[in-house]
Amino acid sequence: MAVMRFLALGLALLLGGGLAWAGAIETREFDDPVLEQRYHSLTASLRCPLCQNQAIDDSDAPVSADMRERVYRLLLDGRADIEILNHMTERFGDYVLYNPRLEGRTYLLWGLPVALLGVGGLLVVLVVRARRNASAQRLSAAERERLDALINRERSQ
Amino acid sequence: MKRRLILLVPLLGFLVLSIFLYRGLSLDPAQRDSALLARDFPAFEASTLEDPERRVDRSLLEGQVTLVNVWGEWCPTCKQEMPQLLDLAERGIRLVGIDYKDTREQGLEFLEEFGNPFEVNIFDPEGELGFELGVYGAPETFLVDRDGIIRYHHTGYITPQDVREVILPEVQKWQ
8 A cells, every 4th residue: 555655646746747848948839840850850860969868858058949940940940850950060079960861970879779680689699600510529439329229119019 | 620610709809899889988068079160151231238239240250360359148057157258258359149039128137247358249039140150059159250151169058167178179179
């Protein structure tokens, strides 16, 4: 019972906190639902330059408000997503991209997980193969003879 | 024996990762290069804080090496930084201020109280020029060479030590 009450209290605090936080971020009106969708995905993928790990759609830093305003204006202006992202990185640097671009200095970043997966797969194949060979070799001539004898006895019964 | 050594590979991987993460603990995320380094100071058109009638643009920053300091009356660190900026101005370095997200009264009050090392102040109440410069807080300081190209960017407080060890050498480098 006490646990339930504790959980309910925690949930209430969580929800209440969420609401209070949401109050700091302005809402925007869009006539076009597609534009609204793009606005939300863009502001969720841009990182606040002042805060360390917050998207601008979730940050009440003044610079985040300015950036949201700019995204909004550029969207109404008919700009493409890539143009808007470029607009931001030209001013605030690659730091603001939550998804780093694939380019010379990010090959390692993007390539490492794939390479590690490949190495892992290769290891599994090698280990399995080595085990299979090892267990097959372990039967000596005498053991094999005895195995054959056992199999034959089973068959003849 | 050789096979056993393979078992150490994950441990090795873990150690390498630990080194990177440990180093990450002591990195300052504010110390990153401005996206505008080696690029032209952005074009702008604004009035000055001192005189609403006087219009200035990026030609203001051509012809000599200039330190451009972004400040605001609302910014406590900017107040602490003023003695260092006054020191730089006394050494004959040209300083231009950007009064960022202030009202005119607040900006002028600030200069009266904490001193004015600036030849002139660009008035940027909406933070438009600040946005073009990728400013995300104040104070921030840009070194602009005689061709109007941004050569150095300092985020945050300039300590007296920074003046001696970073700012002055950078200014000399581009003089």
